Amino acid sequence: METTIPAPLSAALHDSTMDAHERAETATFITRLMGGEGSPDGLVALLRQSLPVYEALENACREVGPDPRITPILDSRLDRTAALRADLEFHRVEGRTFEAIVPAVEDYVAELRSCAGNAAALIGHHYVRYLGDLSGGQIIKTMVRRHYGLEDGLSFYEFEIEKPKVYKDNYRSALNTLPLSDEDRQEALDAATRAFDLNHRIFLDLEAAGVK
Template sequence: MAITTTAGESTAVQDPATSFSTLLREATREEHSDAENKGFITRLMGGELLEEDYWRLLSQYLPVYVALEEAISAAAEHDALAAAFHDPRFARAAAIREDFARRFGEHDGIDAPLPVTQRYAVRIREASVPQLLAHHYLRYLGDLSGGQAIGALVARHYGVPREQLTMWDFSDIDAPKRVKDAYRAQLDEIVDPRVREDYLDEAKLGYQLAGEMFRALDA
């Protein structure tokens, strides 16, 4: 479902002629790199930590995904832009719970959310639709891209079996590349500079919150 928003006043950075998916990638490059290069996530992916550290990370991801999935489902019921991006196949909360259940038993092993995780989840729940979609983009397109490497590295370094890595399993999406391409094409339908600005600002904040969460886990 293609959504074209109403164009308002444009600025150089919000030129509607510029592909929004390209603008989004370029405008958040620094924040993205900064979040990915925090000590905890770098050392975890490098095999320098312990299996339990992976589960500590997943514990913090859970409330973020619960907030995101509840918020996008609710928004999609009354907002056409939210509905255009909502895809139940992206949902990860149930998979995270399933992984914990298979590893530790039902209701065991999940840590309480850290203060930064609580702030992250509250921010998602209180977000406007453009802000919510920024978090949707960061989490789900990230999972379909670099997230696949996370699953492979956790299996390699820490011996976590495949059946406990359903968080990273998108086998119900037949062609992830086509899905990602369609998602970016949908992004390019957003031309309203106000929507773009809100989205971009929130995407930067989303990367910052993720980085803070990694720093807290490092501590």
């Protein structure tokens, strides 16, 4: 009887989250923002939602300790909390503020806090957020600069990584060699799908709140 060899984790994460990813990236709020139909205030609202999410994610990653199931992909250069705070302060000085936290963010933070100490689940969340920032996040930065004339207040999308493509390739290679059990692997895949779904819900909540 032939044994089925599972796909590399990086490929499995991509394939298993494809539908959830598409729902998120085609949400009206984000497509309007990127298409020039939104405003700088919409970007600020999005950055404000992102801050508690990254605070929770980065705290959870610190709390997991030296676990070989996730340590190879952890990198302080990816941390976004300080950049988000700096961007929000820049926009505040420019007269752009948004203080409300939408319900989906509260659920997202609760999800991440529940993953503290759970290396397998954190892999999925780490993959969605940081690989997304190094990929789609760069497109968002380009589009908001083009449409809204913003040159500053975008450090969230800027990394001290010289060659992002090489970095992403190495990140995927590291994912593929993590010492995971079958249960760990499934937990990572499930967490990644939840992350995309929560991200989608943030966009829906911002749209429902009338944020442009």
